[in-house]
Amino acid sequence: MIEPTIYELSQPGRKGVAFPESDVPAYDLPAGFAREALKLPELSEQDVVRHFTHLSQLNYSIDGGFYPLGSCTMKYNPKINEEMARLPGLANTHPLQPIETVQGNLYIMYQLQEWLQEISGLNRVCLSPAAGAQGELVGALIIKKYHEINNAPLRTKILIPDSAHGTNPATSAMSGFKVVSLPSDARGNVDLEALKAECDETLAGLMLTNPNTLGLFDENVLEVIQLVHEAGGLVYGDGANLNALLGVVRPGDLGFDIMHFNLHKTFSTPHGGGGPGSGPVGVSEALAEFLPSPVVTIIEKGDEETPPFFGFYTPQHTIGRMKAFYGHFGMHIRAYTYIAMHGPAGLLDIAQKAVLNANYLMAQIKEDYTLAYDRTCMHEFVVEGAWEDIPDIHALDISKRLMDYGYHPPTNYFPLIVHEALMIEPTETESKQTLDAFAKAMKAIAKEAREDPDLLQTAPHNTPIRRCDEVKAARDLVLCCWIPE
Amino acid sequence: MNTPKGLKYAKTDEWVKLDGDVATIGISDYAQDQLSDIVYVEIVVEAGDSVSKGDTIATVESVKAAADVNFPADGEILEINEALAETPETLNSDPYGEGWLLKMKLSNPAQLDALMDADAYEAYNESREG
DSSP states (O other): OOOOOHHHHOOTTOOSOOOOOOSSOOOOOOTTTSOSOOOOOOOOHHHHHHHHHHHHHHOOOTTTSOOOBTTSOOOOOOHHHHHHHTOHHHHTOOTTSOGGGOHHHHHHHHHHHHHHHHHHTOSEEEOOOOSHHHHHHHHHHHHHHHHHHTTOTTOOEEEEETTSOTHHHHHHHHTTOEEEEEOBOTTSSBOHHHHHHHOSTTEEEEEEESSOTTSOOOTTHHHHHHHHHHTTOEEEEEGGGGGGTTTTOOHHHHTOSEEEOOTTTTTOOOOGGGOOOOOOEEEOGGGGGGSOBOEEEEEEOOOSSSOOEEEEEOOTTOOOBOSSTTSOHHHHHHHHHHHHHHHHHHHHHHHHHHHHHHHHHHHHHTTTSOBSSOSOOSSOEEEESOBTTBTTOOHHHHHHHHHHTTOOOOEESOSTTSTTEEEEOOOTTSOHHHHHHHHHHHHHHHHHHHHOHHHHHTOOOSSSSOOOOHHHHHHSOOOSSSOOO | OOOOTTOEEOTTSEEEEEETTEEEEEEOHHHHHHHOSEEEEEEOOOTTOEEOTTOEEEEEEESSOEEEEEOSSOEEEEEEOGGGGTOTTHHHHOTTTTTOOEEEEESOGGGGGGSBOHHHHHHHHHHHHO
16 A cells, blocks of 8 residues: 555645635735745644544554664664653753753753763763764764864874775865775774874874774774874774674774764664664763863862762863753753663673674575675674575565564665675664564575576565665656646 | 776775876776665766875766775876766666766876786785685
8 A cells, every 4th residue: 555645635625624714914924925836735633633543554664563774773762761851850851941940951961971981992072963973973083183172183184994994084075184004804804004004193093983984893903093192193983883782892992083873773772764863972081171162071179968960071172062051951851771781791781782692693595695704793783685506586585575574774885895795784672583573584685596586576576665776766866745737 | 707808906905097188087897896775976086186196086886885996197187077976876777888987188108007907906906716
């Protein structure tokens, strides 16, 4: 069943609301201020409810099924997070309120900063960045300002491994850096010889994701960081894959100078359209005064009788504001709730189970799919979604066929360094039964690829909309909210 | 995969056709096949620009990925293929013909000696397929 658009359901004159007769005189807007052609759909309340209920039923979500979208950490989002964020004392506050009336909010933010510092081994955290990519931009701008203040304006080069998320080179280029890509070696680590060749007086820093997007922990991470530091550069850690490290390894202890956290990945706040995201940034002591403003701090210390008084602090060399007000406070509440519910032992358990689940699933399907790098993986792994003996089947066909089995497809065609990549991240919240059922589907698809390849090439078959024309969608953009007449 | 003789190929999958000191540059058949359906091409230089080896010529975007195309040598831009903006699919259908990206006057044609000939490029592609 395909749901019509709300404009197609519209009937001239139909209304959902009956307004009472106006008790003030009508006022005619001056000519030129009133639009006539503003096209709004006209429906009854029931039409609207049914329309959006139908759409919600067509949607795929983590509450509806397994979502192994690699690099996105699509873990279950506990409902208690939502309950806490909806507490009236939090939900009804406004960012323009005087700070003495929102001390509870500030306490939550302060405590979240402290916890993220402890989890990462970094010295100071700012919560305001809106999401991961903005956190990366913060990092790149801090690296830039740090070199400016230290009279090294010629440090203009950022190194980025070829397994990185595309946002790493994008945010570096936006900040005015020259981006140099580093190759990966045969085991999926940063190629040390290539790194050494780039460690010169123009080096500003390195952006490193660890575990990387191949789901592999870089075995040379200490040497990589040391080489960059010795050359005078800073090391940024992309925290997208922090879920694998909670309570096991602290990026600050490895020598990372800056990193961002994806609250919407690691700390179970909603993801994507259900967001917004949230990308706090942590830094080492040497960079604490470069953070974006504001940072929550204790203005007056408390004692046994009186709680501390919280307020905002602007770091001395701050790169400035990244976001209106204080970031996505609703996400801070949810991440705070998640960390408080789990505690240190629970966070460690999350990382261990995430890694165990990924390795269990990898072991289940490695007979049927070629592993890009056959190593023990961390929280995710990458297989090739193609076989030499069936040249017409691609990763996209496997992804589409998985939808027929009721699963959200894995990330495909990323990382770019793997041929026909399928990147699978089960997360810790899935049971053995779910993983077994998914592995069974993957195996069945590998069999179908040989016996009935057409079934994959024309998939999906069981979804409300069949295979979309991605080329047409990308080439002929129609970006308006109703169908042009 | 089509790899015409007489062209020079870079490890980053650009081809170069040399005519005197004028070079025509495009992306190889292997590159377009890896990218799959190309939906967008942005050539980031204009006729008259002076460019250096390694600078970005263009960004090519497909339904799968986005990739940069780089200059294999120093020189000055003579002409860019304006038609590609409207018909990026030409890069898929005719990468060595109508899908050319730009023509440039080389300041040091000897820089092209570092590139591969068709046989070496085919061997290189086979090694990448692993």
